[in-house]
Amino acid sequence: xxxxxxxxxxxxxxxxxxxxxxxxxxxxxxxxxxxxxxxxxxxxxxxxxxxxxxxxxxxxxxxxxxxxxxxxxxxxxxxxxxxxxxxxxxxxxxxxxxxxxxxxxxxxxxxxxxxxxxxxxxxxxxxxxxxxxxxxxxxxxxxxxxxxxxxxxxxxxxxxxxxxxxxxxxxxxxxxxxxxxxxxxxxxxxxxxxxxxxxxxxxxxxxxxxxxxxxxxxxxxxxxxxxxxxxxxxxxxxxxxxxxxxxxxxxxxxxxxxxxxxxxxxxxxxxxxxxxxxxxxxxxx
Ligand SMILES: [Zn+2]
Ligand SMILES: [Zn+2]
Numbered sequence: 001x002x003x004x005x006x007x008x009x010x011x012x013x014x015x016x017x018x019x020x021x022x023x024x025x026x027x028x029x030x031x032x033x034x035x036x037x038x039x040x041x042x043x044x045x046x047x048x049x050x051x052x053x054x055x056x057x058x059x060x061x062x063x064x065x066x067x068x069x070x071x072x073x074x075x076x077x078x079x080x081x082x083x084x085x086x087x088x089x090x091x092x093x094x095x096x097x098x099x100x101x102x103x104x105x106x107x108x109x110x111x112x113x114x115x116x117x118x119x120x121x122x123x124x125x126x127x128x129x130x131x132x133x134x135x136x137x138x139x140x141x142x143x144x145x146x147x148x149x150x151x152x153x154x155x156x157x158x159x160x161x162x163x164x165x166x167x168x169x170x171x172x173x174x175x176x177x178x179x180x181x182x183x184x185x186x187x188x189x190x191x192x193x194x195x196x197x198x199x200x201x202x203x204x205x206x207x208x209x210x211x212x213x214x215x216x217x218x219x220x221x222x223x224x225x226x227x228x229x230x231x232x233x234x235x236x237x238x239x240x241x242x243x244x245x246x247x248x249x250x251x252x253x254x255x256x257x258x259x260x261x262x263x264x265x266x267x268x269x270x271x272x273x274x275x276x277x278x279x280x281x282x283x284x285x
Contacts, residue, residue, distance in 0.1 A: 006258040006259050007033060007068070008033060008252075008258075009033050009068060009069050009258075009261040009262060010033055010034060010221075010262050010263075010278060010281060011032030011033060011034040011035045011067070011069075011261070011262075011264070011274075011278070012027070012030075012032060012035065012036070012263055012266075012274035012277075013035070013036040013037070013073065013263055013264065013265045014026050014027045014032070014035045014037055014271075014274075015037075016037050016038060019054055019058070020037060020039065020057075020058040020105060021054075021058045021061035023035060023037045024058065024062050024065050024070075025061060027065075027067055028065050028066055028067060029271065030271050030272075030275040030278065031275070031278065032067060032278075033066060033067060033068050033069070034067065034068060034069035034070070034071070034261035034262065034263055035067055035263065036070075036072065036073055036111070036218075036263040037071075037072055038072065038073055039072050039101040039102060039105060039107070040075070040098070040101065042075050043077075044075070045075070045090055045094045046093075046094060046097060050104050050105070055104050055105060058105050059105070059106055062106075068261075069218075070105075071107065071108075071109040071111060071147070071181075071217075071218050071261060072098070072101075072102050072105075072109065072110045072111065072144075073110070073111045074094075074095060074098045074110055074111065074112045074113070075094060075098065076113060077091070078091045078095050078098075078112065078115075079091050079113075079115050080114065080115040080128065080132040080133065081114070081116050081117050081118065081125040081126075081129050081156075081158055082115070082116070082118065083118050083119060083120050088128075088132070091132070092132050092135060095112070095136050096136050096139055096140045098110055099136065099142060099144050099146070100140060100142065102142075102144040103140075103142035103144050107144060108143065108144060108145060109144065109145050109146075109179065109181075109218055110144050110145070110146050110147065111146075111147045111149050111218060111220075112146050112148060112149060113151060113157070113159075114126075114148050114149065114151070114158050114159040114164075114165070114168060115128075115129045115158050115159075116155060116156045116157050116158060117156040117158055118156055122158060122164070123167075125158055126158055126164055126167050126168055126171075127167075129168055130167070130168045130170075130172055131171070133146065133168070133172060133174070133178070134171075134172060134173045134174060137173070137177055138173075138174075144177075145176075145177050145179050145217065146178055146179070147178075147179045147180055147181035147218055148168060148178065148179070148180055148181070149180075149181045149182075149183055149186070150162070150165065150180065150181070150182050150183055150186050150187050150190070151183075151190070151233070152183075152186040152189035152190055152230075152231055152233035153189070153190045154189075154231055154232055154233045157233075160186070160190040160231065161190070162206060162207060162211055163210055165180060165211060166210050166211055169211070169215070178215075179215050179216070179217040179218075180211055180215045180216050180217065181216075181217065181219070182207075182216060182218075182219050182220070183219075183220035183222060183265075184219065184220065184221055184223070184224075184247070184251070185220070185222035185223065185224040185233065185234070185236070185241075185243070186220075186222075186233060187203070188224045188228055189224055189227075189228075189229070189231055189232055189233060189234075190229070191228060191229035191231075192206075194243065194247040194250065194251070195243065195244060195246055196246070197250065200247065200250045200251075204254075204256070213256065216257075217260065217261075218260060218261050218262075218263070219251070219257070219260050219261070220263060220265050221238065221248070221251075221262045221264050221265075221266075221277075221281070222235040222236070222238075222264065222266055223235070223237060223238050223240055223241030223242070223243045223244070223248075223266070224236055224242045225242070226242060228242065235265055235266055235267060236266065236267070237266050237267065237273075237276075237277055238264070238266060238277045238280045238281060239280050245280075248281060248284055249284040249285075252281055252284050253284070253285060264277050264278070
């Protein structure tokens with residue numbers, strides 16, 4: 001494969017304890033060139049607005065760091081597929097707020113779990129998600145793109161098939177503000193095999209046909225505790241799970257993906273766990 005001059009965009013999901021600027025410093029301390037953060041507590045629907053000082057401290061820290069890409073992840077509570085009117089309106093409002101926070105911080109991408117269908121038929125729930133996203137974008141002008149994440153299909157989570165993401169995209173009035181975040185654990189658990197050169201190639205051909213590679217803006221790098229097609233969302237350290245090192249070697253030497261930021265969401269008790277997984281990956285390249 002041809003060598004590219006793109007530097008490796010690799011890092012991890014990093015805590016913002018003490019302020020978003022602290023995530024930049026933490027990420028840098030273990031050699032990240034890309035990080036993912038929550039812009040507020042992930043367990044709450046809403047948070048205090050960002051102060052100008054917080055925003056400025058973050059932007060300064062980022063500018064002075066070796067971190068090239070920062071992406072945000074939206075709260076797991078948000079469910080645009082919900083059939084409960086109260087949950088749904090809270091979800092839309094919370095998502096709009098997260099978009100605004102990203103825009104304030106200058107973060108270009110916000111990763112979203114598209115939603116869960118509950119008792120609603122999947123097709124109907126997908127249309128609802130698309131419609132809700134239209135409303136959120138309409139109400140929240142800005143530069144941040146929402147990345148629909150590929151899901152494992154646990155419970156009634158939507159978007160475990162690439163076609164489901166495509167159906168949301170097709171129904172969007174704001175296509176320029178939508179992209180995709182691929183999670184290696186999730187697609188594997190959903191039944192997409194990445195472990196051999198043949199299956200790896202076949203997967204990306206499918207991705208390109210159904211969604212188009214241009215829509216891919218971020219990758220979550222996770223091994224899987226559970227088997228291919230298990231539809232269970234259980235992240236594992238790189239090389240210690242059912243996906244294995246060969247798939248990650250293929251991914252990290254794929255010049256088509258060199259410009260995409262790749263972040264770990266592997267189990268961690270401290271930053272050293274991320275550093276160790278990053279070292280495993282660097283050894284593959
Ligand atoms: Zn996620
Ligand atoms: Zn996951």
